[in-house]
Structure formats: structure tokens, C-alpha cells
Amino acid sequence: MPKAYAYTRYGGPETETFVDAERPVPSPGQILVAVRAAGVNPVDWKLRAGFFRRPGDTGEPGSPRVFGNEAAGVVEQTGEGVTGFAAGDAVFGNTVSGGYAEYALLPAAVTAHLPEELSFADAAVLPVAAATAYDGLRQLDLPAGATLLVTGAGGGVGVAVVQIARAFGLRVVGTASEAKKDFVEDLGATHVVAGPDLAARVRAAAPQGVDGVYDLVGGDVLQEVAALFDDRSRLISAAARQEVERLGGAPVARARTTAVLDEVARLVVRGDLSPWVTRTYPLERAGEALRAVEEGHTRGKVVIEVGA
Template sequence: MPKAYVFTRNGGPEAEALVDRDTPVPGPGELLVAVRAAGVNPVDWKLRAGYTRPGSEPLPFPTVFGSEAAGVVVATGPGVGTFAVGDEVFGSVLTGGYAEYTLLPVAVTAHKPAGLSFADAAVLPVAAATAYDGVSQLGLAPGATLLITGAGGGVGAAAVQLARHAGVHVIGAASPAKKEFVESLGAVHVASGAGLADRVRAAAPDGIDAVFDLVGGDTLREAARLLADPATLISAGGKPLAEELGGAPVERARTAAVLAELADLVASGVLRTHVTRTFPLAGAGEALRAVESGHALGKTVIEVTA
């Protein structure tokens, strides 16, 4: 039977297991995909720990880890449009990405360009798409200055590159250990932590025009103080607090069109995914620990043997 990496209850790493499971069956508008790569994101371990998305139902156990994947279509349900068996695709998953087989909804699935690796495609639907939606939401003009907190992570790295591509000057807040990485993306690095506002003022003496927050908490509060207009604050790291401070959460589009645009940007060299670590499916637990530590650079991927 096909393998999948699951959590069997809410808790810590002790709740994780590599198990056999039945191959999912695609329904209307769904694709059964043989997974070649799956992205690892902080939300994966947070769901295991008991976090629930607002408005969502409690998760059934066991639940397969993972929100994004890339692979090859092996079966289709009714009404799948231009998708066919044998197509190489990537998108958001319905039945978990850390698996040999999963289901993708066509509404949030795109064709993988031939020049794009499965690993690079697999990390676009969550982090890169969140970055794309946030930068689009702010709509800053060329020459504007944007502060991105958490600039060394998966969403932050993509957001820096997309904003720079739009002609925006970027201040990237991240740990000192990530300074070289953040600067390689085209941002001016400032160290995160207490005193952030003073360091940002020193790096941008003319002020900043917007904040794209990916951290929340005290970092978000300090960053908000730098803005003359709180409406130019958006957050994917502390959504309720952002609203309390006069800003807004990142408005997610979650469309196949955004995924296709991101794939084109990667294929053309505008956007680099910065996949820095890969693990086999049997090493999914180690991959989760790497991301859960909070110190991972760029993106971590689980590769599934064809």
C-alpha cells in the first residue's frame, strides 16, 4: 500500500508516524497525483500541535501532513478541464502532501513548466503564493520602501524578491545569522529583536511606506510604530493583532492563475525558490524538526521516489 506521513493525535513529534494508507479516489474537479515533491511549512507542525484554521472543522485522525505538492497525474475525476493523465502539475492538496499519492483540486492546481523541477514547483502554493498575494495587496509604487519582518523564511524570501522585481526598496528584518541570505535577495538587512524600530529608522532615514509582517507579536507591534498610515500594514504572522493595530491580514487569492504566474517567474529567473534542504519521505520527521526549529533558511522539501 502507498505510504504517507501522518499525525495520529494532537501533540508533539511523538504523534507522528509513517503509515500505509489506501490510495485516494478523485471526485469531481479533482486529480489523483503521484507525488514527486512536497513543501514543508510551519503550519504543518502547528496543525499537529493543535492549531486550527479559523472557521475550519477539527481534523480527523490520522491526518496526512502537508499543504502543497507537485507530481504526475495518474487519474482524474469528472470536470477537470485541461488536465489529463500524465500531466506534471503542482498545487494545494486535499489529502496531504507528505504521501506517495494525494488529491489536488483543479481550482488551485497548475501545469508545471518543463523547465521547473518538482522540488521548486512544490514550494510555490503556500509560501510563494502568500508572498505574491501580500505584495499585490500592498500595490506599492516603484521607489517605495517596504519593511518585511521574517525576511529570511520561505514567505519572506519570496516577498523580498517579488517586491524588488516591482521596483520597491526593501528592508528585511531577520536574525543576524540570516544577514548574508537576506542581502543576497536584494534587501537591506536589519537584525530582528528588541530595538527593531530604531535599526529600521537608521537603515531608512526617510521612513518606510508599508510593512509586510510574517512574525506577529512584539515584532509586529514595533514595526507598526514606524508607519504614518496603519492601513499600509499587512500580516500573515499575526492577523488579529494586525487588525487591532489598524492594518489587515494578507488576502489570499488561492487561484491556479497565481500559481501559473509564480511558475513563470521562477522559470524566467525572476524568482528563486531557495530550496535549501531535501529529505526523503521516510525522513519527513527530520524535515519537520528542521522547520519547527525556526532557523531554517529558505524552503525545505520532501522528495518522493518515483
């Protein structure tokens, strides 16, 4: 039977296991894909840890839940009503049934054809981080030449935000640890070290002020940078929905469309966006891949490679 890597209850790594999974059958609007690569993201272990349970929900998943929110592979079967995709097509997108598996279901509305120039591994890491970055930048809609502040510029989404913002003609100031200074500057941003008195360092790096903030940290950092400017319509966060709304800004509004995936893929093909895949693991080492992300022992994107 097809293999998949899942968690059986909320908790730590001890809840993770390989499971035999029935080959999924696509429902209307879905695509069954033979997975070739799956992206690994912090949201994967956070779901396992129960971070996103609703208040008062003390229950368990009920059945094993397969890890993974993004994947690339080859179409095996399409569900009723799906057009534009056929068996044998190379595709990538968000998952319905989890990507750390030999087979996964993808919603056709958030699936795109894989350009010939892209590998499965590179495409597999675009639907979460790169698409989130793209959606937020379109939401801010800053004109070319404007200055954007990115908090957490050295993280998975931050790396994509900086690159796409530069492709849009923006000047970028990025906050990150001192250890990531060279990395952030190589991306094309002015580095500002994270930590106390952050606002003062941002003002020194951008004496003309910032025109927008893309927050990826939340907490005290978000509150401090929000005070840098009055137009809170140009303040967005992918890390703290309620907090940014209290400050007069807005959470990143995700489009989750094929069109967005097509656009981020074009940015990669044009050389404006690097997926930054730095480590790959076979499916049988999925636990190691997830530990690398959960423990912060890697820079760049981690991918699980599956199948041929």
C-alpha cells in the same frame, strides 16, 4: 498499499507515523496526483501540535491526518468537471489530502501545470510560501520605487517576499537576526537586525520613511513597526490576523488560484525568484524533514521527494 506520513493525535513528534493509505479517489473538481515532491512548512507541525484548533475544541483528529499542504507530481486521474488537466500532466499545487504521500488530491482551482524549466522539487515549495508572498504584495500594491519593510525577512515566506518585491521594483528593508544579515542582503534587501528598539534602526535604514509593511512576525514587532507610518492600509500581516486588524491594518488575503501559481512559476523561470530548496529527503525520512523545519535547523526550503 500506498504509504503516507501522518499524525494520529495532537501533540509532539511522538504522534507521527507511517500509514497505509488507500489510493484516493478524486471528487468533483479534484485531481489525483502521483506525488513526486512535497514541500515542508512550519504550518505542518503546527497543525499536528493543535495550534489551529478552534477555542473549546479538545477533541483529536479522529483518524490519521497526512502531513503536507503543497505538492508536485503527475496527474493520475481527474474528478468530474475538471478541465485543462489530463493523465500524465506534470502539475503542482495545494493539497486536499496531504502531500507527504505517494498519492495526493489537489483542487483543480489551485493547481497549475509545471513549466518544463522547473523541477518537481522547486515547484513543490511554491504554493504556500511564494504564493503567500505574491498575494500580499499584490494586496499592498506599492508603486515601483516605494520602500517596503519586511519583518522576518529571513524566513520561508520572507525570502519570497523580498525577492518578489525586488522584481516589482521596490526597495526592501528586511528585519532578521544578525546571523542572517548576509543572507538577507544577498536577496537584495537592506538588513536591519531584529530586537529591541527596532523602529529606531528602521528609521536609520530608511530615513525617507517606509511606504508599506509586510509583517511575518506579529507580537511586539508588529506593534512597533505599525507606529512607523500613519497609513495603516499599507500594513499587512501573515502572522497575526486579529492583531493587525486592531492596529488598522489587514491580514494577507490569499487568492489561492491557478493564476497565482502560474505567475510565481514564471518568476522562477525568469530568474526573479529562487525557491531556495536547500535540503531534500526521501519519503521514508519524512520525520527527519519535518524535524529540520520544526527545530529551525535549516535555511531555505525543505522538500520530501517521492516516487520516480
